[in-house]
Amino acid sequence: MSMKRVQQWATFSRFWWIYDAKFQSPFKSAPRLCFHLLGKHKPIYYPTSDVGDHIVVINTKHIAMKNDYWRTFTYFHHTGYPKGFSKTRAWEVHEADPTRIMRLAVRGWLKGNLDRPKVMERLHCFPEEDVPEEILKNVSGQIPQVFPIPKSLEEYTMEERENFPRLIEWPEEYVQTDKKTNRPGPKRERRDTNNKAMKEMKTFCVKCALWGVSLSQHLGICCLTRMMFPLTSNWENDAGSKGRV
DSSP: OOHHHHHHHHHHOOOEEEEEOTTOOHHHHHHHHHHHHTTTTSTTOOTTSOOOOEEEEEOGGGOOOSTTHHHHOEEEEEOSSTTOEEEEEHHHHHHHOTTHHHHHHHHHHSOSSTTHHHHHTTEEEOSSSOOOHHHHTTOOEEOOOSSOOOOOGGGSOHHHHHTSOOSOOOOTTOOOOOTTTOOSSHHHHHHHHHHHHHHHHHHHHHHHHHHTOOHHHHHHHHHHHHHHSTTOSSHHHHHHHHHHO
């Protein structure tokens, strides 16, 4: 067997690639996957030649979409018969089949000719990292992800958290004070009391409307209550009794 014969087999052989779709956009990943499915990375590529490779896509269940695409992006379908039109939200499609959105995104980037079904057969999608052994043993390369995956807080060690640069370190006995009075608490407590009284006053106004009191009586009751029972906790009941008299 000549060496050129072996080189020819290696040139036209189909490689197996793996792609991790975790936290990746299917619309941004589709052109990169199509680049390898069609074999455009090979020097022997020609539009009429079928020299593409196989791609194994894992973690399609954990794909990501920008903004509110899960709610607004819609897939349309028509059976060809009258009243056969239907539309489905992206989250509904993903909930029914976690691999369908990735396959539809790749299919949309391929030309609608007779070669598209053959190319789609070389795309193997899996919702998780569980890949059959007979497929995984053929993988010889990895396609880089489009977006880098950020690390969560749980993935950082305690040493990395402590060595992380901080803008300011608060003292243990620090007490926040008011800038005008330079005192820690009285003004804030008074403000909370006023907010509580205003909340009770709004509740009383709603009850006035429910009682069917006219506007003049409503204003009179509120003003009288504010003068006679300022900032007390049980002024609502007393004012209600005066309003009903």
